Amino acid sequence: xxxxxxxxxxxxxxxxxxxxxxxxxxxxxxxxxxxxxxxxxxxxxxxxxxxxxxxxxxxxxxxxxxxxxxxxxxxxxxxxxxxxxxxxxxxxxxxxxxxxxxxxxxxxxxxxxxxxxxxxxxxxxxxxxxxxxxxxxxxxxxxxxxxxxxxxxxxxxxxxxxxxxxxxxxxxxxxxxxxxxxxxxxxxxxxxxxxxxxxxxxxxxxxxxxxxxxxxxx
Ligand code: SAH
Ligand code: MG
Numbered sequence: 001x002x003x004x005x006x007x008x009x010x011x012x013x014x015x016x017x018x019x020x021x022x023x024x025x026x027x028x029x030x031x032x033x034x035x036x037x038x039x040x041x042x043x044x045x046x047x048x049x050x051x052x053x054x055x056x057x058x059x060x061x062x063x064x065x066x067x068x069x070x071x072x073x074x075x076x077x078x079x080x081x082x083x084x085x086x087x088x089x090x091x092x093x094x095x096x097x098x099x100x101x102x103x104x105x106x107x108x109x110x111x112x113x114x115x116x117x118x119x120x121x122x123x124x125x126x127x128x129x130x131x132x133x134x135x136x137x138x139x140x141x142x143x144x145x146x147x148x149x150x151x152x153x154x155x156x157x158x159x160x161x162x163x164x165x166x167x168x169x170x171x172x173x174x175x176x177x178x179x180x181x182x183x184x185x186x187x188x189x190x191x192x193x194x195x196x197x198x199x200x201x202x203x204x205x206x207x208x209x210x211x212x213x214x215x216x217x218x
Contacts, residue, residue, distance in 0.1 A: 016066050016067075016069060016070040017066065018062045018063075018065065018066045018119035018120065018121055019118065019119050019120040020062065020115065020118050020119040022034055022059050022060075022062035022063055022119075023059075025057050025058060025059055025062070025111075025115050026056070026057040026059070026095070026098075026111065027056050027057050027058070027059025027060065028056070028059070028149075028177075028178075029059045029060050029063075029149075029177070030210050030211075030212075032209055032210060033177070033209050033210050033211070033212040034059070034060065034062075034063035035063065036175075036207070036209040036212060036214065037060060037063050037064055037067070037147060037175060037212070038063045038064060038066060038067040039067075040145065040173045040175065040206075040214055041064055041067040041068070041071070041144070041145040041147075041173070042067045042070055042071045043173075044144030044145045044169075044171070044172050044173050045067075045068075045071030045072065045073045045144055045145075046144070047142065047143075047144035047169040047170075047171055047172045048073075048141060048142045048143045048144040048145075048169050048172065049068070049073045049074045049075070049076060049141065049143060049144060050064050050067065050068055050073060050074070050075045050076070050143070050144060050145040050146075050147075051075070051076045051077075051078065051143050051145070051146050051147070051164070052064060052075065052076075052077050052078065052146070052147040052148075052149065053078045053079075053132045053146075053147070053148050053149060053150040053160050053164065054078075054079060054084075054147075054148070054149035054150040054151075054177075055077040055078065055079035055081070055108070055112050055127060056079065056108050056112070057098070057108055057111040057112055057115055058077075058111070058112045058115035058116050058119075058125075059115075060147060060149060060177075061075060061077045061112070061115075061116060061121070061125050062115065062116070062119050062121065064077075064125075064145075064147065065116065065119065065121035065124050065125040066119075066121065066124075068121075068124040068125070069121060069123075069124045073124075073144070074124055074125075074126055075124060075125045075126065076126050076128055077112075077125055077126065077127050077128065078128045078130065078132050078135055078150075079108065079109075079112070079127070079128075079129065079150075080129060080130055080131050081106070081107055081108045081109040081112065081129055082105055082106050082107070083098070083106035083108065084150070084151045084152060084156075085151065085152070085153060086152070087106055088106065089106075094106075098111060109127070109129060112127060113127065132150050132151075132156075132159065132160050132163055132164070133159040133160070133162075133163045135163075136159075136162075136163025136164055136167070137163070139167060140167075141167075142167065142168070142169040142172075143164075143167050143168050143169065143172060144168075144169060144172045144173070145168075145172060145173045145175070146164050146165070146167070146168050146172070146173070146174050146175070147175045147176075147177070148160045148161070148164065148174070148175070148176050148177065148190070148193070149176075149177035149178070152178060152187050152189055152190060153189060154188075154189045154192065156189070157189035157190055157192065157193045158189075158193070160193070161193045161196065161197070165197065165202065165203075165217075166202065168217040169217065170217055170218060171216065171217060172216070172217045173206070173214060173215070173216060173217070174197060174203060174214075174215045174216075174217060175212060175213065175214050175215075176190050176193055176194050176197075176212070176213045176215070177190065177211060177212055178190045178211050179191050179193075179194050179208070179211055179212070179213045180211065186211075190213075194213045194215070197215050198215070201218065202217060202218055203215040203216065203217055203218060204216050204218060
């Protein structure tokens with residue numbers, strides 16, 4: 001029997017796109033990295049939902065949310081939305097537009113929600129507002145895909161790894177952002193996390209796309 005879609009004009013459907021260009025919103029992700037995230041995520045959807053640590057204004061969530069929509073699953077996006085060390089007032093990546101003058105604190109949640117809504121992805125992207133390690137303690141659903149892009153201090157990176165790596169189903173993917181093997185290019189904790197994953201019996205390295213490392217859970 002021939003399935004109806006076998007007659008479709010494209011053997012491979014063109015990749016789904018969000019209504020907004022993810023590169024038009026604030027954030028820290030190269031388009032090549034974003035496309036790779038989506039590609040790997042879609043392939044793991046049968047194993048469980050997707051989860052990211054570090055939503056910020058929604059750039060990576062637009063790529064992964066589109067993948068979730070395409071695959072019929074959900075992206076859980078974790079962020080306390082108070083910014084990392086480098087986003088605080090007086091630090092290198094402080095952005096006054098993302099500062100709540102009343103609360104006297106960084107607040108990226110309004111931007112995140114606005115961008116996800118405008119991209120038409122609200123049904124597929126579930127924001128979880130809180131600390132990564134805290135949420136991990138109460139989470140037990142096996143995940144198909146985890147993207148770690150949160151705090152870059154060693155304690156923060158270690159807590160993300162300890163909290164989430166083993167919640168990935170066998171065959172699932174762990175993606176780590178801002179991995180700089182050369183110390184002159186950037187901070188070490190995400191690289192240390194990647195090394196730890198490779199040294200464990202739980203992951204094998206798959207591919208590196210710019211500063212994004214992709215590993216498979218064994
Ligand atoms: N993925 C985003 C960039 C994330 S920036 C993009 O594509 O643009 C890092 C984010 O991690 C910040 O928004 C910060 O608030 C968040 N973060 C840092 N440490 C965290 C922690 N322990 N728990 C939850 N979120 C954290
Ligand atoms: Mg990053």
